[in-house]
């Protein structure tokens with residue numbers, strides 16, 4: 001990972017971010033979208049199509065933007081800092097779905113026809129996998145197609161498939177023109193060959209095709225991107241509509257698994273990081289301008305704690321996002337890493353936005369056009385659930401499935417055993433024994449010496465590299481212990497598997513953070529962020545490891561292993577109070593560090609904007625900070641008698657204690673602060689206008 005050269009945006013990609021994306025973000029009125037229209041306005045839909053936002057992953061040869069994974073991630077991140085609804089709408093056509101599947105498996109004719117139409121928005125795609133009875137266990141979909149012959153488009157007895165399906169939760173489904181459909185394919189009459197159960201297959205179906213029903217919508221938690229069920233009754237399609245044609249019949253599951261990783265490593269990590277950066281920037285500003293007990297709330301130790309958590313997590317989320325996008329750009333398909341990143345970043349977004357809600361108090365709770373945080377808060381469960389629900393991903397996918405794939409010898413041993421290849425098995429086994437012995441020796445030595453002889457990194461980062469080296473050896477040893485002692489039952493031991501996933505994920509994010517710091521030129525001022533992020537992840541990895549020890553079979557052996565790895569007890573602590581204070585302070589004032597941390601989101605200090613008003617107040621408050629101190633001391637010393645701040649400013653001016661310029665500065669700060677802490681209210685009649693009638697569902 002250290003040797004990966006981090007992706008850089010091309011001039012064209014940067015221009016798109018500074019041009020089309022900036023314009024889009026400025027025009028996104030999230031309250032109008034989420035509360036008044038329950039949809040993006042028609043002008044925004046048109047702009048998205050015209051600027052080819054839906055064709056970011058489609059190569060230029062087909063009329064798309066042909067963007068790198070990093071650019072794609074930056075676009076989603078920036079939009080997410082403004083409107084989650086818009087970000088999801090842009091994200092989905094560029095993630096797993098017709099576009100990606102066509103690119104990888106489509107026939108030349110399918111690509112030539114559909115890709116240009118998808119790139120410029122003539123076609124709106126959706127992808128239908130989930131069914132009412134098949135959610136996480138998507139391979140069990142009951143939706144099916146039967147190979148048959150039927151007259152079609154004036155031709156007699158065309159070989160094709162008769163489909164019946166019922167899908168739900170399909171994003172863009174209600175407005176899609178092109179449905180990528182996953183179904184089980186059967187050939188009971190053996191029209192294609194000997195096999196009756198052909199397996200999961202994916203086809204492209206125009207939604208105006210006879211028998212296809214779309215249009216009704218689900219209502220996903222006040223984040224009204226287009227999402228809904230769709231149904232197909234006796235829909236006949238020719239075989240040529242199967243993605244990749246006849247050659248890909250029955251290969252749908254493999255196609256989906258191969259494609260899922262890429263989008264999963266980009267979309268939701270970008271969305272979560274966008275929300276995290278937006279939160280970090282504006283909640284920090286809010287904590288500085290909002291005063292209680294005569295002090296900015298961000299100065300209170302209790303508030304510093306969530307503030308530091310927000311900033312530290314934001315820093316490491318960005319690091320993980322960039323490193324993973326780079327790996328994808330370099331042609332790697334890091335399936336385990338993308339699953340890990342998705343669950344970690346959406347979980348961290350959950351915690352971070354929750355922290356920001358606590359700091360906001362009532363201002364976060366009261367909904368309205370001024371509330372910049374509530375929709376991000378409401379969107380949390382969506383990120384947690386889609387593209388592999390987090391509980392499942394953490395407790396089954398990452399370690400349960402990933403460990404076997406990533407282990408240097410386990411898979412080889414199993415394959416050799418299956419093929420009765422004694423020589424290959426022996427070679428793999430000997431390699432495996434050496435691998436265990438090496439990790440055992442390293443774990444013991446690193447435990448005794450705290451990896452003192454590891455010399456990676458620079459003097460400022462070396463201690464983190466040492467901790468990583470130490471915990472990595474421990475993890476490798478523990479993974480072998482778990483795999484060998486539990487064998488096939490490891491997959492069912494989901495809590496253990498989840499802890500192993502936590503160890504690996506924290507080590508990955510810590511590594512990404514170190515790389516991020518070095519890539520940014522190791523700025524001295526960012527050291528508190530680096531320290532916080534590394535200390536946090538190393539401590540979490542250690543805690544997950546200790547929890548795993550408690551639950552391993554053969555407790556006496558597990559205890560011995562634990563003593564060997566941690567001979568002096570627990571070596572790593574969470575961030576201490578001094579560090580928490582340093583990090584929290586970074587949130588409260590404009591600085592190069594704050595700009596680096598929140599780079600790439602939409603930033604404004606327009607006082608009329610829901611976010612800009614807080615940024616505006618921060619600048620004006622800081623500009624008047626010294627004057628405010630003077631005013632307070634004048635009030636305290638009894639030289640001023642007024643009861644309100646405005647009146648005190650006027651009195652000080654009248655008495656010649658403040659000049660006009662200073663008084664104006666103080667008043668401007670005061671007005672900006674009141675504007676920043678304002679919440680919306682509505683006439684009572686407003687609530688009688690907005691009710692949704694006609695919902696179908698339970699009991700209807």
Ligand SMILES: Cc1cc2nc3c(=O)[nH]c(=O)nc-3n(C[C@H](O)[C@H](O)[C@H](O)COP(=O)(O)OP(=O)(O)OC[C@H]3O[C@@H](n4cnc5c(N)ncnc54)[C@H](O)[C@@H]3O)c2cc1C
Pocket residue numbers: 127128129130134135136137168169170171172220227382385386387388389390391392393395396494
């Ligand atoms: C807003 C939204 C948009 C979506 N967009 C699309 C789309 O465009 N196309 C599409 O095909 N699908 C889409 N989905 C479906 C999404 O992929 C599923 O919701 C997801 O796979 C989970 O399925 P489920 O909701 O039925 O939950 P369930 O499968 O019922 O799972 C419920 C809980 O059980 C846990 N669980 C299940 N099995 C295990 C296990 N073995 N071990 C541990 N935990 C387990 C899950 O993690 C989850 O927490 C969307 C869903 C939503 C809500």
